[in-house]
Amino acid sequence: MKESSEGTQLDRIDSKILRQLQRDGRLSNSDLAKLVGVSPATCHRRTERLFREGYVRGVHADIDPKCIERGALVMVGVVLDRSTPESFAAFETAIRKLPFILDCHLVAGDFDYFLKIRVRDMADFNRLHGSQLIALPGVRQTRTFFVMKEVVDGAILDF
Template sequence: MDDIDRAIIRHLRQDGRMPNAALAAAVGLSPSACLRRLRLLERDGTIRGYTVVVDDPPPRDLVVVIVQITLERQTDDHLRRFEEAVRKCPEVRECYLMTGIADYLLRVEARDAADYERIHKEALSRMPGVARIQSAFAIRAVIRGG
């Protein structure tokens, strides 16, 4: 991957629907050369696909809770079982495997504190291998997006 490939990726991250002619002009290539490089980036898996990011802010009556989860063990089996369980919890909107003190960082949406208590009790604390849960309620979003 060279500087032109990185420029193609940078521009597509900003606008995934950018027409090839505009992309080519932005990176200093002819349209055919740009398209050839784009197809190579797709073929080798550098570009795995295209997606649409929808601005779907939670309704005002939802609260966002940032949750740190620490597992009893960090074996492949424990990680896999936890990840399978967390995918089944619709209130968990995002989940990241982390380095540092906590093993996972989750973004959970709940109607209110009582609803989060239910999610905590009935879902999060029952997930396989969970040793510790630390929760923080978000005050407001400063930057949000994809």
């Protein structure tokens, strides 16, 4: 065998497939095969394995937020009342149910969590902030950073 089990290293061809699919997830298998330099059959097998083994978690269309009433981006730092595992778990369970949360990360530093939120506009955010965010379990305070300009958003991974 080539590797132990989980950390199966990617060879040059697998890496090329991942890079191309990250760049354009709708590439046909035959086009992908040409770009990668293998036959369509081999490319098909490789790609299917990369999906099956979890290297690719999904393929998603990148919809322009402005076109679907989600033009406003907001970053929010959250501090909880208590730093107990139960408190964290309750917060995380609740926040997973909010559809406007794009990112939620537990961080080390002045905040407990960092949120990335997309809404229609500032008025929409203020409404959601008052009715949903500060109502989350255990929230002591929040600090809001309105995004005035999206310089880079969701860049692809360089590897």
